[in-house]
Amino acid sequence: MLSEGHDSARQRTHCVACNLRRLCLPGGLADQDTLAFETLVTVQRRIGRGTALVSAGEPFSSVYATRLGSFKAVLLSESGHEQITGFYMTGEMIGLDGIDTGVHQATIVAMEESEVCSIPFAALQRLAAINPHVQRQLHRALSRELGLYQGVMLLLGTMTAEQKMATFILSLSKRFALRGFSGAQFSFRMSRAEIGSFLGITVETVSRTLTRIQERGLINIRARELTILDLPNLRKSSGR
Amino acid sequence: MLSEGHDSARQRTHCVACNLRRLCLPGGLADQDTLAFETLVTVQRRIGRGTALVSAGEPFSSVYATRLGSFKAVLLSESGHEQITGFYMTGEMIGLDGIDTGVHQATIVAMEESEVCSIPFAALQRLAAINPHVQRQLHRALSRELGLYQGVMLLLGTMTAEQKMATFILSLSKRFALRGFSGAQFSFRMSRAEIGSFLGITVETVSRTLTRIQERGLINIRARELTILDLPNLRKSSGR
DNA sequence: CGGCAGGTTGACGACCCTCAAATTTTGTGG
């Protein structure tokens, strides 16, 4: 009996010990509640770069927590134009939009080698019914997504390309910092085209805007490595 | 004992008998569940035209169902620019965005003499915990709002002014039809400026776009009275 | 080393914003 937990074939989730816990659905829960929650998460899935975790139109049955890597949510308009509605980093919840219709609205694609915890929604609802703290966390997660979307609407509806870009960089910075990485220097995963799709501008405008912000000395960017050089003025550029 | 229910001073809500029921939170619930839900709704508020139902920054305690009239949700960016994130017609739920932070994110203003049913959120959560059908409806309402916002993101991010306008008209049409009004001819409540704010374009562009669509014979519009003349081509103009 | 996706840069034009003024509609008090 020398097992030290290296049994990777049947690796079970242990939310209590997970370093993403405070960012994830069990965030803020007492250990006792977290242990109850943990029983829901029986499946972890690895998703290869460029592979879909869920596809638009698929029946909805689970929500997912990003455990490793990152994802993008893509919406396809009826005219064939596609728009990225969000990027998801570790600890962030995915797939909440399928609850209403029972069908996933967006296609969710891994932007790198990634891993998620599957949380069967029916079971989550049952647990939420008997555990008010879990219920509260679920409602907060849903509401948080609403708040995020509102922010994006503000961005898409009222900002210039440069304000959008600055806002996007600051958002990335904040999220990296929340995860214990540097908020001043990080390497992001999305292509220029993906950034453009998310911000509602073209690739060319993304490129030009980044160049302009760099020439003004606010950032340094090379490929997908970004350093923030002048945070105060970057904030100003974002429109505040 | 001649009472026929005209006791307007203490008019209690009766969701079971409400003609908006199928559009509202208790939509799809059995009579028994609806009666349970009904006990939550003890307060109805009248909101005068231009008056705020809730203001951004206020503590969150209730969600609201539009019983009469219509509302707009306004978000103020840090630069002072404001954007309307949604319009709400009868039966639609308001205020869900405050759950996460406990503070309302948007200011919600009545666009005409309106009335809402207040639903204390803590009580709603308690009922949802013991009644799976109510729980399901709550989750669906939250998720539906997510889906709506995704649609708006698609609109703001990828469409031209004319596509936005056509999409907006079709959305209004559908919602009026759902409420038993004509989808082909209706009078909307929002100003050109409000439409523009929602669609991410200026008042002038709204006006010009409407004129252009009218000149092409797709609609007839006078003040805030709109008639759809050529639905198929209006659909095409919306980008599908 | 060659091919290819991803990224940058340039020229040009369209769409939409800004500013300005005319016109219509709405609201209010007499």
Next chain:
DNA sequence: CCACAAAATTTGAGGGTCGTCAACCTGCCG
């Protein structure tokens, strides 16, 4: 019910931002 003021809407002219098209550059991988 009318008159007037205020607000909302329309229309016009001009300019700027960003999209389109095209060429070129860079890094990566077989």
